[in-house]
Amino acid sequence: MEELIIKNKDGSVIDLTSRELEIISFLKIGKRTKWIANELILSPRTVDNHILRIREKVGAISREELCDLVIKKSLLVKELEKISIKNSEIFNKFNKSAIIKTFLFLAISVFTILFLLLDINKDNEKNVFEWNIPLEGSVYVPREGSFKAVSEYLKDGSNNHILTIYGLAGVGKTTFAKNFILAKKTSYKYKIWFNSETPSVLRKELLEFGEYKSLYDKSDSTEIKVIKVIKWLEEIGGVILVFDNVERYENIKGYIPRNCDVLITSRNNKMPSPFYMDVMSPKQAENLFVKTYDENKVISSEEKVEIRKILEQLGYLPLAIVQAAAYIRENSLDLKSYQRLYEENIDFCLKKSTIQIQDHLPVYVTWEMSLEKVSSQEAINLLNHMSLLLPEKVNKDLLMYILYGSVSINNKAKLDDIISLLKSFSLVSVDGDNVFIHRLLHSWILRKMEPQTRKENLKYTLERLSKLYHSPLVHIKNIGFIRELIPHTVKFLKLAKIEFLEPKSELYKIYLGLSKSYDLMGEYKNRKKFIDLAYSESVSIFGEESPETALVCYASGRFEIRTENFIKAEKMISIALSGFEKQPEKYSREILLSLNQLGRVYGRLSKYKEAINVLEKALLRAVHSHGKNHIEVGDILNELGWVLFNYGEYEKAKEYLLQSVKIHEQNLGKNHVETARVLKSLGCVLIAVRELDGAEEVLRRSHKIRSDHYGKNHIKVLNVNVCMAILTSLRGNNHKAIEELEKCKNLLEKLYGDNLIFCAALEINLANLYLLNGDREKALFSFNKGTKMFLDNPSTNAVNMKIAQVSFMLFSGEKEKLGKIEEDLRGKISIRHNHLRFIEGKGGDLFLLNT
Template structure:
């Protein structure tokens, strides 16, 4: 649809420019008297030099409230430093604050602080406006006179915009009970001021910014565009200006943004900004390279990763595995093994306003990444991508089934996906991505795991053929995802095809074949073919005992599955004997909190319930629920399954009132995470119905959880 705007100003502020890597020269002149705020007769005329307020300023309510709370808390002169990435609207936030609270001040003065040598001239202009100086004087005199005047007063606000370093400002900060705001692209203001980090806009506020400026844009379109622009205020304002000026549809703009990112970000410059986002980022990148070539090399590496936090040790790993003779990375050769120099280069990237550097990570906004990538020669970019792919393949966070490795997997996952593993020729990268699917499945993120597995399976099948080992392994993980999501209609044809190919190519005893066979047993169990499920589980268990030994984690998983099929086949007492043995071995081999041990414990509870030992079944169910809650979190599907199991045991023990509350919570969370038609969600609904009908006596203990 066509869009039109209310005007050219942007919600990140129209009067003053974005201050990180977007700067102007000159200082706003004092406002004409007619434009100044009204003042009581017993107060002096206001002295201020702010540019007009942006009528379309959007969002930032919590940040403005926080600034007000801090500055109005009383005491000596309050200094608040607003810092953040380029384009997030620090200057605009300070301007909006000053306008909102102008009635509380007799003096509001804006000082461009990027060039510390120009502060004195601006203090002289303030002194003249205050009447304490007759003409431009030496900066030392101006500093003394202005500070002396402000020291004895409290209704004043000084704003130092785009300051570089605390030491540049320290001599200019007055004493007294007035207020000071600092905007800066750097974060090292803790010793001089309280700091407020400004991030990208929350999605709702980004949508508000767009809808304020474009009268005919829908909320859905605004949300899609905000997603594409990464909720960066300057980019949003620039897009709104372009759409309003040229009447392009949002759909077409989004397409151009994907295909010609840098070009379109050079268009639609909002009024009040000296540079477009593309031009400003390019200038800042050039300046960074001139000051610190190694810092620019770090930025280039991060530009080819995901727009998510990049651990600095990952940067080091990639650099060490890449050929540092590659010209674009060559400056890193001298510093990569020197921690102090390396950290200086990383810090310089953050100080440039092109990235956020914190807690051992570097984050570059996706639009800045695109602009930086566009500056690199295509042949060099292709070579750099290949080096990064190879390096990522060597990064091994560890066994994805081990919860201790999950923080590392969480950090590397977006960067693996950014390397486009579906189309890579790097075998190690494909292996690492398959492990990442297992991590997602073990963590309970079945839907993203299914999407990733399906994407890889389809791409690799087309690229390498259906019998390729990577294709078959992707199919194996896709089967797992379908099983967890309860999508048995999609699972059955895939599992039959995959298992046939694995048997023919890999043989019956291959680990991949055995995993797929275990999933086939699940299908038969869900269809009520308990005897066939038991036959398959027994066969897999015997093979794993022979190949791996009784205490191998895979063998223990097979034993856990066998417990279920034995109980389903009508032999719960025999299943109990097996369950108790498996649980003891799992605790000894894996530890009490390992996910596989928790699965064995959960199944032990079910079998205890099936044989009528309700007291012990309830105790075990409560224990495994508490452990899963602590280890996996309250939203993990396994935690929710344990929750439902605990509810069943509570019902069997007659604890209906607390059971109902817990069942309602479990059903609500399962419906959200797995969907209303998932077998586990339906099971929770059944339990709720049983409780609501106050059905007494022993009810079905339900199906236990199978593992691969």
């Protein structure tokens, strides 16, 4: 491999590792992630991580810019440096009599530079962004007539066409679409492939693409993420998209961008601009057979005759041709013997099949013959289990877990052997870490499976999936794996509902695992759907007060906390705690977690005495179980400090929070996101006790950590911005504080909507600042808006305290209105009387919001 030199603008060499230089050398010649991963025996995810680090070092804002920098700068600099060094050596070495030779060498050097520049231009022409396109198979026969017809349809360059390639399964629609967009004759800058078997699969593909191109923020909802991806595709220009294997146009209609050329592959002709893909011509079919059978073999005239007879038997259907050629090759069979076997299996398939197979008979017959010859029972088991999942992008780790119950190097070697065997018979294909099975074979295996065998396989897969969802593989660090796992699980559950599966407890575990997975991905609607399913299953199996149901209730309560439905959270976590306490030794950790969360909920509902009581119990348990410096002790101290702050016990709150910060820094580090959470709480307390310099320091630390972790527009970052705006106001700059709060409010409403309790809190805070700034009209508008939002969905005491404070300032001369507001607040959440008296004494002071 040639040595590369990458330089900064100032001429200094950028320090890159040998692996990074290796990857750059492949990017320079236009290789894609999957190709590089296969070449270096790495996962595509690892390669992408290397590329991201290279971009950061080089200063490239995108992958395309990185390739451009590598091609245009590093290669040219390197060659010019070599030439310069060579010329210098020549002049030093030779005397005047060698000048003629030197000039000759310089002429050659000039030609070399010109050649490199021409080569760079060619590379730039090749510098096309390709995403998710299946790896090119070794066996492909061009179909010039179809290629010409599709090219003709797209030729006007308006980038606003939709064309559907439809035909029989196995006729080669996907292979044609793949090779069409990869062909050099197509001049698109962006060639993008979306698997579109179901709407959920398509959404997953869009989200993966958006994540790869950094098109959205982590804090965006799923709907916003998809919209941003579609908008980017509409604006970028020069795009061709493939929506592969679409069942109905309605499934993809809302996801098709404007200003893009679109190819759809489908068996359904009720699609836009349908183009019929017929079987191959006899000549194309013969070429495909020979390429699959043995491309280097010289075929005699007698063999060609027999091949043509086989092709006629197979109806010139590409999928059947590949299967037949692979079968003959793997079994060292002569062509006449294959014809006899094929005839025998036709009758067998027609008699055995309970479904209509006439349209695809050659494919089913060749598959049946191949399956009979597969010697490994594990290979057959693998196909059976794959038929219960989606046919595309079945991750090897998922298959490993289903077959062996764990992921390991030994299991990977065994799985690779099985896949190689199936691949030799053209029964599966492989693309990176994913295994694919043809959709027709997928449905054929499932349909021909005996009912008892199907039930056993469903039960076996159910048990393995339930364990998988509660294994270390399903973790925030493996979000890509989770995103691939979910559609397969949803497909499996649809099949599982058809059968009455025992034990149903495994089904409930999968529902619980799915809710956790959707939570990690930020898809809260689906998270709620599956937690509700898990709860109903658990109650029907174990009973409402069982520890198993308690686990679901605890998970549900955590979700309700996240969505700020604290009243329901209180109910669910109380049920959970009651269930765990029935077996205190077995569920001691769950009891501790439940006490912590229940204390948190009580605090948000202004039940301070209950909150302090519960959290102190949790603190004693945590110290007894783990010691006083354990991270769980730090978490409870943080929550207890926050409750005490809202209760008005500022000094005690400060003491607990300082302890919590110390524990978090010792266990997690000073820049951990959980440390930032405690710093934010401490900052609020320091504002309350008027230690403004200390408050500013800890809030800035919290803001930086959260911004780096979540992105600058995440709700947790905006939360800190609100505290900093209040700090700005206390320093006497109300105008700037109002600007900061209005900016936070606009971002919140844009990204999250205006129905969060946080939005109510912001409105009341703004009302307070408008009053202090003398703008009563704006203050009244924000007060009315915030009060209505809060009273419709009461959640935190700090908000009602703020309402009480602002109402006193707004309506101090109107006792009837003031009394009505106080009555409404008391009806929703209890307010300590001395707090109201405190407000009367300090009407212009600021209370912080518990957000």
